[in-house]
Amino acid sequence: MISSIGYLSEEISVGGRTTIDIKLTESIESLEEVVVVGYGTTKRSDLTGSVGTVKGDEIGNQTVNSVAAALQSRVSGVKINSASGAPGTNAQIFIRGFGNFQGIPPLWIIDGVQYSGDDPGSKISLKDIESIDILKDGSSSAIYGSQGAGGVIIVTTKSGRSGKLQVNFSTGLSQTSNYNLPELLNKEQYIETRNAYYPNGVWENVNINNYPTTDWMDVMTQKGSRQTYDFSIAGGNDKSTFYIGSNYFKEKGTLVESNLERIGLRINSDHKLAKWATIGERIYLYRINNEGNATSPRSIYRTSPGSGIYDEDRTNPWYPGSWAYLDGSSPWVGYNAYASTQIERRKSQNEALEGSLFLNLKPFKGLEWKTTGGLFAEKSFGNTAQTPFYLGAQSNSGTKDKATYSENWGQSYKYTFNTVLTYNLNLGNHSLSPMVGFESIQGNWSNINGGFNYYFNKDWPTMLDQAQQNPGNNWYRTVGGANADMDRLYSYFGRLKYSFANKYFLTFNVRRDASSKFGINNRVGIFPSASFAWKINEEEFMNAIPVISLLKLRAEYGAVGNDRIPSLYYLKFYEVSQAYSFENSLGSSGIQLQSKLPNADIKWESMVTSGLALDWGILENKLTGTFGYYSKSSNDLLYNLPIQASAGLGSFVFTNIGEVKNSGFEVDILWKETRGDFHTLLVLTELRLTTKS
Secondary structure, three states, X not given: OEOOOOEOOEOOOOXXXXXXXXXXXXXXXXXXXXXXXXXXXXXXXXXXXXXXXXEHHHHOOOOOOOHHHHHOOOOOOEEEEOOOOOOOOOOEEEEOOOOOOOOOOOEEEEOOEEEOOOXXXXXOOHHHEEEEEEEOXXXXXXHHHHHOOOOEEEEXXXXXXXXXXXXXEEEEEEEEOOOOXXXXXXXXXXXXXXXXXXXXXXXXXXXXXXXXXXXXXXXXXXXXXXXXXXXXXXXXXXXXXXXXXXXXXXXXXXXXXXXXXXXXXXXEEEEEEEOOEEEEEEEEEEEEEEEEOOOOHHHHHOOOOOOOOEEEOOOOOOOOEEEOOOOOOOOOOOOOHHHHHHHEEEEEEEEEEEEEEEEEEOOOOOEEEEEEEXXXXXXXXXXXXXXXXXXXXXXXXXXXXXXXXXXXXXXXXXXEEEEEEEEOEEEOOEEEEEEEEEEEEEEEEEEEEEEEEOOOOXXXXXXXHHHHHOOOOOOEEEEEEEEEEEEEXXXXXXXXXXXXXXXXXXXXXXXXEEEXXXXXXXXXXEEEEEEEEEEHHHOHHHHHOOOEEEEEEEEEEEEEEEOOOOOOOOOOOEEEEEOOOEOOEOOOEEEEEOOOEOOOOOOOEEEEEEEEEEEEEEOOOXXXXXXXXXXXXXXXXXXXXXXOHHHOOOOEEEEEEEEEEEEEEEEEEEEEEEEOOEEEEEEEXXXXXXXXX
16 A cells, blocks of 8 residues: 555555556645634534635736735635725625625634734735635634624735745736726717706707817726736745745726835744744735825716817916816816826825734644734825816816815734634544634724825925925915724634544534623623534445545534724713914814714624535545535624704714625535646636625
């Protein structure tokens, strides 16, 4: 019997031969058997919940702007919307439908640490990713409690390996374009439509030959491009391993005047302190520069086809012309989308550190104790500049002779600590694995913004520059506002896995969360789950069907919650506004009661999921798939309920009143085969979803 890890075992008769040539076939099941779940790993064949997996080498060669874009159509039940598609806009990811009225984004776990914010996957280089595991059902995500209501995306980045030094460099270039854009009306069609809407109006006698013809879709869109450059070096020995990766990404959007640039550096290392102790860190630094304007795709549809881009005035050398924004006396009342791209420019810069440090102890066989501390620190800066301009075609009306400029500064910190104790026990046909853990998370956010009105040149100024260059009171400055916030989450969690004879599997999860976002009466939430799997292919009666290498029936139930709401809505408090003082100019301050009526009874949004699925594999698992049905019911959803004006505090109160139900069928089919250096991967996914609210 010849066997090797990652290959199918083969039995060979030696006979009288002295030399035997043996070629083992790679085992697809063995190579993919380990997947990452909440606070641990498990064999894919032993899974009782619904987990989708994508390997890093399957998506690493794509020239896309985020992990979400790379996951498109690769995992059933995962819907990804690209929003406007402009550089820097965050993708919307929904796992098995909408969790509430706005849609709950998934929780991101990167190297064991929770990360919040908008689309953390858009900051990662695909070349740094080892694997992505998506927890889709409540039985799998309940271990994350209040954070797992929208599903969980677990990203594991690459680590070094002992042996020869590995150096890799790759670059990619792709072109992007808008697809299936709506066809806009021309001048004639526009007039006809307006006349139908305004009968007997001034539009009937319009001479369209007196007005230009502008294809605003052509004016406002362009061919986009994306460039990626990745360099990595990895290696190590029996004591220490390391992986260092750097990346550069640049994107020109398909809307004019939209650009993004990202640069990142990742450092991962692991060090053996002893045979039973390992320490390591995961550090990622990145900077993102984004340049754009106030224009959105919607503005293109608001612009009249008979208005021009720019009107010249050759009679006045001091007044070269105006942006064409025709007033009410013209039949072409509309919005000049291109003018806004030239008049108003926006820039933003984000710098961040994502880091974690872990200690993994295995004092004796079966026992593992892992402690992880994580930090996310981000600083952001943004500014908006609007130059002086003139609006109007037939007249010089609609002028703005002063430029405006504003700045926004922000910073956020998130501290994470978790410690997990796991014990694996095998007694004959019985396998038992209990796990307990504790986690604390604290987040701090603050920002301030301000601005001024004054002339300046095309070079980007700063507020401090303007204050120093214009010490008098002939320019106007103001502070828009400032705010700060903090929240905490303390959690205890546990899991119990049991299997018998590698045929029957049970998993129980429970988590207790205490969140500062709720009042004392509703601060604690408890979220349990249970799942079962029966590996039918291990039964004796299946030996007569050798072509079937996997046949597993799964059933699952789970409850999760959601605390992703604004803080302190249960309290009555006062708001203080304080303007900043430049030189001798004094700002105004004031104190007012909270604008929204507090609700001391706010409680967790709750989601209950259940499902039934069949996993199958044939031809030694070269062809695998899943057929499944699921149901997800969301209750006590928070909603701004209208109230009478006599309440004296706004017109709405935040309360638990909503309900959303999702149900559907999922189909996954995967063909994966390796022959020498040639790899074949075919993926087919299908989702039929019904949503009721």
